[in-house]
Amino acid sequence: MPVDPSFAGRTYPPTEPYDVGLEKIREFADALGDANPAYRDREAARALGHPDVIAPPTFPFVLTFKASRRLIEDPELGIDYSRVVHGEQRFAHTRPVRAGDSLTVTVTLETVRSAGGHDMLTSRSDVATVRGEHVVTAWSTLVVRGDDA
Amino acid sequence: MSPPALEDVAVGTELPAQTFPIQRADLVRYAGASGDFNVIHWNERVARSVGLPDVIAHGMFTMALAVRVVTDWAGDPGRVVEYGVRFTRPVPVPDDEVGATVEVSGVVAALLEDGRVRVDLTATSQGQKVLGKAQAVVQL
Numbered sequence: 076m077p078v079d080p081s082f083a084g085r086t087y088p089p090t091e092p093y094d095v096g097l098e099k100i101r102e103f104a105d106a107l108g109d110a111n112p113a114y115r116d117r118e119a120a121r122a123l124g125h126p127d128v129i130a131p132p133t134f135p136f137v138l139t140f141k142a143s144r145r146l147i148e149d150p151e152l153g154i155d156y157s158r159v160v161h162g163e164q165r166f167a168h169t170r171p172v173r174a175g176d177s178l179t180v181t182v183t184l185e186t187v188r189s190a191g192g193h194d195m196l197t198s199r200s201d202v203a204t205v206r207g208e209h210v211v212t213a214w215s216t217l218v219v220r221g222d223d224a
Numbered sequence: 225m226s227p228p229a230l231e232d233v234a235v236g237t238e239l240p241a242q243t244f245p246i247q248r249a250d251l252v253r254y255a256g257a258s259g260d261f262n263v264i265h266w267n268e269r270v271a272r273s274v275g276l277p278d279v280i281a282h283g284m285f286t287m288a289l290a291v292r293v294v295t296d297w298a299g300d301p302g303r304v305v306e307y308g309v310r311f312t313r314p315v316p317v318p319d320d321e322v323g324a325t326v327e328v329s330g331v332v333a334a335l336l337e338d339g340r341v342r343v344d345l346t347a348t349s350q351g352q353k354v355l356g357k358a359q360a361v362v363q364l
Contacts, residue, residue, distance in 0.1 A: 102256075102257050103257045103258070105253070105257070106250075106253045106254045106256070106257035106258070107254070107285075107288050107289065107292070108244075108250070109292060109295075111295060111296070111301060113300060113301050113302065114301070123299075123300040123302065124300075124302075125302060129301060129302050131288060131291075131295070131301060132288075132291050132295065132301060132304045132307050132360075133284060133287055133288040133291065133307070136258065136284050137257075137258055137259055140258070140259060140260060140284075141259060157274075160311075161283045161284070161311055162310065162311060163308065163309065163310045163311065164283070164284065164287060164308065164309055164311070165306070165307065165308030165309075166306065166307050166308070167305070167306045168304070168305050168306065170302070171301065171302040214308075
């Protein structure tokens with residue numbers, strides 16, 4: 076069943092704070108096989124002008140992926156997750172995520188459009204500190220394959 | 225590492241290319257680190273049952289590997305201020321000694337305002353592009 080385009084603009088309440096830890100960043104960098112010291116070593120990160128170890132550019136997806144479940148599981152949207160494919164992803168950083176950040180994510184369903192029998196939903200996830208400082212915005216386009224696809 | 229000097233960067237400047245091998249164990253590790261436990265990234269039976277040729281890499285894993293070409297070039301990964309891709313083709317990862325390989329190259333495609341440059345990335349696996357419109361904006 077196609078997603079009703081009138082749901083575009085729907086915003087979900089901010090998530091509970093996510094506390095970004097140094098070891099989580101190291102674990103993520105390890106999973107990427109990336110030895111960059113900015114992800115691991117406080118002194119190295121400080122030498123680059125950062126107050127603490129920073130996270131790789133795509134790390135915010137760890138938070139926004141979790142937060143987007145609010146949208147994916149919204150019964151009114153009625154998305155069949157087994158038909159969902161990740162179509163596009165984009166990040167725009169005000170600054171890198173770093174160890175010690177306490178971050179909330181606010182998810183908004185930005186656009187809903189149909190093409191070739193599929194629904195394409197673009198969600199925007201605004202990631203900010205609990206003090207209200209914007210850190211990064213992530214856009215995800217999910218393709219919900221149609222019944223015949 | 226220090227970033228490239230802006231005056232040394234022009235449209236057409238090539239970034240050092242990199243090759244990333246991907247094995248099944250890498251997908252398991254990435255699943256754990258990212259929290260994305262979608263079965264198609266570790267279970268061949270389920271992957272085939274939904275019409276995939278094999279277990280496929282997380283698109284976000286491929287995206288993360290590709291930007292490494294930019295973060296290594298930029299010196300400070302915090303200089304990557306924007307990054308976006310389209311997931312155009314899955315990367316199957318066979319359960320063998322070799323796994324899959326993703327080759328990534330990058331070129332400066334535009335000089336923007338305030339010392340920012342746009343890098344266009346090309347990521348291929350088995351000779352076919354796996355990311356579309358892969359672009360990063362770097363603050364030099």
